[in-house]
Amino acid sequence: MFGLIGHLTSLEHAQSVAAELGYPEYADQGLDFWCSAPPQIVDDITVTSVTGQTIQGKYVESCFLPEMLATRRIKAATRKVVNAMAHAQKHGINITALGGFSSIIFENFNLEQVQQVRNVMLDFQRFTTGNTHTAYIICRQVEKGASQLGIELSNATIAVCGATGDIGSAVCRWLNECTNVAELLLIARNQERLHDLQAELGRGKIMELTEALPLADIVVWVASMPKGMEIDPVTLKRPCLLIDGGYPKNLATKIQQPDVYVLNGGIVEHSLDIEWKIMRIVNMDVPARQLFACFAESMLLEFEKWYTNFSWGRNRITVEKMEQIGKVSVKHGFSPLLI
Amino acid sequence: MPQLEASVAVDFTSEEYRDAYSRINAIVIEGEQEAVGNYTKLAELLPDSREQLLSLAKMESRHKKGFEACGRNLSVTPDMDFAREFFSQLHQNFQTAAAAGNVVTCLLIQALIIECFAIAAYNIYIPVADDFARKITEGVVKDEYAHLNFGEQWLSEHFETAKADLEAANRQNLPLVWKMLNQVEGDAQVLGMDKDALVEDFMIQYGEALANIGFSNRDVMRLSAMGLAAI
Numbered sequence: 001m002f003g004l005i006g007h008l009t010s011l012e013h014a015q016s017v018a019a020e021l022g023y024p025e026y027a028d029q030g031l032d033f034w035c036s037a038p039p040q041i042v043d044d045i046t047v048t049s050v051t052g053q054t055i056q057g058k059y060v061e062s063c064f065l066p067e068m069l070a071t072r073r074i075k076a077a078t079r080k081v082v083n084a085m086a087h088a089q090k091h092g093i094n095i096t097a098l099g100g101f102s103s104i105i106f107e108n109f110n111l112e113q114v115q116q117v118r119n120v121m122l123d124f125q126r127f128t129t130g131n132t133h134t135a136y137i138i139c140r141q142v143e144k145g146a147s148q149l150g151i152e153l154s155n156a157t158i159a160v161c162g163a164t165g166d167i168g169s170a171v172c173r174w175l176n177e178c179t180n181v182a183e184l185l186l187i188a189r190n191q192e193r194l195h196d197l198q199a200e201l202g203r204g205k206i207m208e209l210t211e212a213l214p215l216a217d218i219v220v221w222v223a224s225m226p227k228g229m230e231i232d233p234v235t236l237k238r239p240c241l242l243i244d245g246g247y248p249k250n251l252a253t254k255i256q257q258p259d260v261y262v263l264n265g266g267i268v269e270h271s272l273d274i275e276w277k278i279m280r281i282v283n284m285d286v287p288a289r290q291l292f293a294c295f296a297e298s299m300l301l302e303f304e305k306w307y308t309n310f311s312w313g314r315n316r317i318t319v320e321k322m323e324q325i326g327k328v329s330v331k332h333g334f335s336p337l338l339i
Numbered sequence: 340m341p342q343l344e345a346s347v348a349v350d351f352t353s354e355e356y357r358d359a360y361s362r363i364n365a366i367v368i369e370g371e372q373e374a375v376g377n378y379t380k381l382a383e384l385l386p387d388s389r390e391q392l393l394s395l396a397k398m399e400s401r402h403k404k405g406f407e408a409c410g411r412n413l414s415v416t417p418d419m420d421f422a423r424e425f426f427s428q429l430h431q432n433f434q435t436a437a438a439a440g441n442v443v444t445c446l447l448i449q450a451l452i453i454e455c456f457a458i459a460a461y462n463i464y465i466p467v468a469d470d471f472a473r474k475i476t477e478g479v480v481k482d483e484y485a486h487l488n489f490g491e492q493w494l495s496e497h498f499e500t501a502k503a504d505l506e507a508a509n510r511q512n513l514p515l516v517w518k519m520l521n522q523v524e525g526d527a528q529v530l531g532m533d534k535d536a537l538v539e540d541f542m543i544q545y546g547e548a549l550a551n552i553g554f555s556n557r558d559v560m561r562l563s564a565m566g567l568a569a570i
Contacts, residue, residue: 022557023557023560023561025560025561025564025565025567026560026564032535033567035535035539036534036535036538036539036542036567037539037542037564038539038542038543038546038563039543040556040560041556042556073535075533075536076535076536076539079536079539083539083543087543090547118458118462118540118543118544119484
């Protein structure tokens, strides 16, 4: 059985979903209530691959809300993640993806130190961040999206914002090794990590965001911030492909300019048969046909019975592992969301 | 991304800590004492489980002694008057149910609500406790899971007939727990225990117990949040 740990995008969203699902006790409550709310299994999922194989899964709502980070309720935020993990493990789920902010919080606050949650000893082998598949899908979005827009990678400049993160560094590795992209611009806050990445790649220009954006034919946004991202679209090149792989995804609604194409990054389209209610609620544009790539990773691991924390720890994603997950992604019917 | 603040070291000998501890320690001691009485009463009401219930009562009595030692270790005199008053309404509800022979309500109050609350509070306390109290509490919390298990098992075996009584008893008693928690929020904070963490751990433990008894996921969400909004 596979699991997905998810959360809603804002307090307002959480309240409306609780009302829609028929939980009035949760619907009218403020942030304090959500800081105390326990994890819940809110959906059972049956997935049939294009190969005909069928698997079962559960959706665990962690009750985390991004406002917890914005208002510095950090302890509450970290509790949501480990409690949801303990909940998934207690329910016998073999492999669970940490969706949305869950994996970011896990990494950022070093939650691997939290091994015991009440009477549950967390078995990290049962969890995956899903970042390998997300990084793979973003790379395929870059390649295919560029081709759709007539951008030749051999002449193109790609800016990776959040380059030193787990997904960002994996994207850089792939672009460096598997494509002939002309120029890579590396953007992140931590200078030391940026220099390490540059040394590893043997290329890439370290730049400030505002300096890099006007130069880029393709912008890969993979930084995550509680309130999303602000980009001044006027400075962008035309055409420009913006791949919003951050969380939450808000570029598409904010940037509406001619010849600037915004693509929700790390999203897969699929032709699988997925029976579940929750995707309609978690704000997918086409809930029946789209899905977060990190969630899809736990499905792939379940299909292939690879019961291991396939994506774990920071900056350990190799091109080989991206190719490995990419192969089974295609096999089971997932493809990158395109323009 | 914001950073986690380093936790402030607790001074177990400060006047403020010992003052707060005098109430929290008393509540724990009184809670264990109430449990002794409640399991002894349940042994009368459930003669088939008499031996088991009396052995649970004995364990609670041992826990009480352990927590008394924790108070002495910090040279704190527990404020037992405060603690008896603190438990009075829940105590009264148990006595009324016992007098009416309502085993389901008695089990919900003692074996589910009080045990789940104890487990939540002890689990949140352990990481911030002094070394002496930590060892005692770690031992106690293991026993409390066994007590919770007794109530869960009995109630799941009688789920169909007990369901309505459980709902009514939950409606009557869970809001009391939230009120009690509010009353000691400040003292718990001095001991390094956050109220939202206590509520969350309680809801997890209580929700699991209700699910084990036979309630659906939807019922669990409704029952475990009962009255929480009003506080």
